[in-house]
Amino acid sequence: MPQPNGLSINSAPLDESEDVEPLIQSDAVPPQCCSARLNLAFLMFSGFAVVYGLRVNLSVAMVAMVNSTDPEPSQNRSVIYACPLPAGSDNTSDPFPQHQGIPQYPWDSETQGWMLGAFFFGYLCTQIPGGYLSDHYGGSVFLGLGVLGTAALTLLTPLAAKMGSYWLFALRALEGFVEGVTFPAMMSMWARWAPPLERSRLMTLSGAGGNFGAFVTLPLTGYLCQTLGWPAVFYLCGGAGCLWAVFWFAFVADDPRTHRRISKEERDYIINSIGAQGTGHGWSVPVLPMLLSVPLWAIIVTQMCSNWSYYTMLTSLPTYMNDIMHFDIKSNGFLSALPYLGAWLFSTLSGVAADGLIERKVFSITVVRKLFTLVGLLAAAAxxxxxxxxxCSHVLTVTFLTLSMTIGGTTASGVYMNQIDIAPRYAGLLLGITNTFGTIPGILAPIATGYFTEDRTMAGWRKVFWLAAGLNVAGALVYTVFGSGKIQPWAGALDDGAEAEQDRSGSIST
Structure with a gap:
């Protein structure tokens, strides 16, 4: 309901909001516990846990799928291991035999790099169309079908590998093509579902499912490879995604207005909080103003820089643990997963902290987004x-990698949700645009890693880490200078009177 001062319920303050009267009392806000919006966040969390499991399982399974880390060694060159084997007779990175009848393939490091990056060739193709259509029609169908389609295709992985590396490359690219709509669809749904002062916690909770999925899948993949053989990884992960889709389509709606089990109190609260910005944008979009938007380009550049290090770790960390640290595949999967446990916890907690800072008016939205981005990227780089x-210190290596990913998780409450701040009605489309550019490192990083580490030396991996750190610093600087948390003039949906009121009060009148 409109408030006497022009503020909508739970509306978020912008940068010029120092003189705005206090927001409504917290007892007027329906509790999150058992609410429809919190249930939606948990379903999204589990869905992204599944799709990230489907995305990263190949990076560990690859160690079991190849029958040698160097299938065609030079006759005049002996392999020199960068580090000694860790203590314990069970720790060895030597190729291990699979169960009888389970094939292994002679793929070199370059071929492995291309296959690990294949997913992202398809992934970048559907980001923008997925965001645009989700904003117009609603995102639940696109998110559900994205997870279901990726899961179904994952079931075909052992067959594609048997047919040859080109077939596996094509299958992984098709998986990325289908999954590409999921994150834009999530952003589009939260534009309709998330009250402004709850955006950070709801969106980080749902998006943190990706890190949780990586944390669970990486050690599980190592265990399954040793006990059941690597094909079981893809059958079980694919089956889990198909099962999740049943619950998603049964319990989720695009909009609180059409949800069958939401309370009237919660529905009215969400609708009045979001106001006109919670409606679809129609078929037309302000393309030229978007192309000229400095805050949007700040998000694009920063996500590209940040994603380079994230995708390097996501796709290549198990290889580093195998080739340099020489952990066995079971230990490899567990230790490769530790950084994602930390990232999951920190990203979730950062959402609560960010909402608290905004709600209490400690900082403006712009300052909060920049602060969390700066801390996350610079600490991760260090x-x-x-x-x-x-x-060759195994303890220090695992500790530093875990701390890098853990503190880097704070960027989830920074640049990674900034699209919904600057243009809520176009949030899905904007995430599609930024994620398209942000996916480019997913293609290039594994290939570059394969190039730098062709000889499996510490010096080659040092270049990999330095490059990732340098790009993190560059992204932090760009976003600090050019980022913004204000709704942009081209975002639309407000009449002249409402825009004037927003300029005066720092909020949206409904």
Missing amino acids: FLVAVAYAG
Whole structure:
């Protein structure tokens, strides 16, 4: 309901909101516990846990799928291991035999790099169309079908590998094509579902499912490879995605207005909080103003820089643990997963902290987004450099990698949700645009890693870590200078009177 001062319920303050009267009392806000919006966040969390499991399982399974880390060694060159084997007779990175009848393939490091990056060739193609259509029609169908389609295709992985590396490359690219709509669809749904002062916690909770999925899947993949053989990884992960889709389509609606089990109190609260910005944008979009928007380009550049290090770790960390640290595949999966446990916890907690700072008016939205981005990217860069010089210390390497990903998780409440701040009605489309550019490192990082580490030396991996750290610093600087949390003039949906009121009060009148 409109408030006497022009503020909508739970509306978020912008940068010029120092003189705005206090928001409504917290007892007027329906509790989140058992609410429709919190249930939606948990379903999204589990869905992204599944799709990230489907995305990263190949990076560990690859160690079991190839029958040698160097299938065609030079006759005049002996392999020199960068680090000694860790203590314990069970720890060895030597190729291990699979169960009888389970094939292994002679793929070199370059071929492995291309297959690990294949997913992202398809992934970048559907980001923008997925965001545009989700904003117009609603995102539940696109998110549900994205997870279901990726899961169904994952079931075909052992068959594609048997047919040859080109077939596996094509299948992984098709999986990325289908999954590409999921994150834009999530952003589009939260534009309709998330009250402004709850955006950070709801969106980080749902998006943190990706890190949780990586944390669970990486060690599970190592265990399954040793006990059941690597094909079981893809059958079980694919089956889990198909099962999740049943619950998603049964319990989710695009909009609180059409949800069958939401209370009237919660529905009215969400609708009045979001106001006109919670409606679809229609078929037309302000393309030219978007192309000229400095805050949007700040998000694009920063996500590209940040994603380079994230995708390097996501796709290549198990290879580093195998080739340099020489952990067995079971330990490899567990230790590769530890950074994602930290990232999951920190990203979730950062959402609560960010909402608290905004609600209490400690900082403006712009300052909060920049603060969390700056801390996350610079700290992650510092620990990546530390990894490069940790040498063969297994304890220091695992510690620094875990700290890098953990503190880097705070960017979830920074640049990674900034699209919904600057243009809520176009949030899905904007995430599609930024994620399209942000996916480019997913293609290039594994290929670059394969190039730098062709000889499996510490010096080659040091270049990998330095490059990732340098791009993190560059992204932090760009976003600090050019980022913004204000709704942009081209975002639309407000009449002249409402725009004037927004300029005066720092909020949206409904």
